[in-house]
Amino acid sequence: MQHIRNAIRNVPDFPKPGIDFKDITPLLASGSLFKEVIDAFADRHHKNNIDVVVGIEARGFIFASALAYALGAGTCLIRKPGKLPHTVHRQTYELEYGTDAVEIHLDAFQCGQRILIIDDVLATGGTVAATAQLISSHFDVEIVELNFLMELDFLNGREKLPGQPIFSLLNY
Numbered sequence: 001m002q003h004i005r006n007a008i009r010n011v012p013d014f015p016k017p018g019i020d021f022k023d024i025t026p027l028l029a030s031g032s033l034f035k036e037v038i039d040a041f042a043d044r045h046h047k048n049n050i051d052v053v054v055g056i057e058a059r060g061f062i063f064a065s066a067l068a069y070a071l072g073a074g075t076c077l078i079r080k081p082g083k084l085p086h087t088v089h090r091q092t093y094e095l096e097y098g099t100d101a102v103e104i105h106l107d108a109f110q111c112g113q114r115i116l117i118i119d120d121v122l123a124t125g126g127t128v129a130a131t132a133q134l135i136s137s138h139f140d141v142e143i144v145e146l147n148f149l150m151e152l153d154f155l156n157g158r159e160k161l162p163g164q165p166i167f168s169l170l171n172y
């Protein structure tokens with residue numbers, strides 16, 4: 001995994017001072033590394049009968065769609081407010097200052113489907129916790145696992161996700 005880690009660029013003070021941004025564009029630009037990442041998730045789930053891979057806007061879409069293709073699953077978009085065209089369910093969540101929200105189409109899943117949620121980074125956990133809450137409060141589906149390319153351990157995002165199965169390919 002060190003070669004994958006080497007392809008993730010640290011950009012200090014982006015988008016604001018004090019944030020060490022994990023830039024995945026060098027990894028995405030490498031056909032072999034991107035394939036290796038998707039294959040790692042696909043190997044993990046190939047026997048898990050995943051019906052739908054859920055991607056969180058925006059970089060989560062990249063991983064969700066490739067992984068869904070690899071698994072022969074569908075994919076579903078979790079978006080920021082006002083982006084989805086059809087009727088939505090919405091879940092708000094707290095930010096350091098103010099609130100944000102995530103939305104999903106109200107017909108995103110069928111009853112009993114097995115769902116995998118994926119994003120590039122688990123940071124404070126607020127976004128994925130809201131996503132999991134959004135799904136579990138409106139749909140009768142099983143969330144098999146929450147997956148991340150990388151997890152920023154020092155932000156303790158897992159504390160917002162008690163009892164939920166989490167897997168991260170890399171830890172920082």
Ligand code: AMP
Pocket residue numbers: 019020021022023056057058059119120121122123124125126127128157
């Ligand atoms: P959070 O809700 O704090 O877990 O933040 C999750 C979202 O913010 C993810 O969708 C990430 O893409 C993005 N994000 C948060 N922190 C970083 C970071 N240091 N580098 C890159 N993306 C980040």
